[in-house]
Amino acid sequence: MSSSIYGDYIKSVIRTVPDWPQPGVNFRDITPLLQNSAAFRKLIDSFVHRYQELEVDAIAAIDARGFIVGAPLAYELGCSFVPVRKKGKLPFRTISETYTLEYGESTVELHADAFREQDRIVLIDDIIATGGTMLAAASLIQRSGGHVVETATILDLPELGGSAKIREAGYSVFAVCSFTEDE
DSSP, X not given: OBOOTTHHHHHHHSEEEETOSSTTOEEEEOHHHHHOHHXXXXXXXXXXXXXXXXXXXXXEEETXXXXXXXXXXXXXXXXXXXXXXXXXXXXXXXXXXEEEETTEEEEEEEETTSOOTTOEEEEEEEEESSSHHHHHHXXXXXXXXXXXXXXXXXXXXXXGSHHHHHHHTTXXXXXXXXXXXXX
């Protein structure tokens, strides 16, 4: 997995909230990153620089924090933006993929006509933890006829195993930065 030239800077702006939402968990809060205009620009630039010379047809972004990065990235790259939504949020004919969470299941959906055959898609979310959401969204894109060029995220939590699962499934992973549990 590669990281961005701004990775260390971006990482320094992300706030760690200890013991939230439960004791022993270090929550990685991207809110300060979004509130800092210079840091947010560097974040978007990290993705733009990575993908500007690839022939990308669309940015698919996962509900809801993936939208924060996905929309400006699609704008900068001059390609389309496609939301991957939580179940029941899209008004037209959809395809869906259910995946396992730590406690239960969740489902993501995509409009059935979101992509043309062989469209080249970058799939974006804010964080890779266990990888379930990213893998479900990638599966939807593949089922719709699109091709996932790469999965991308602001930060990776590699100790939770998600990025390894995504790579094992055959997808490339890009994270601007990563955190280990003890950081």
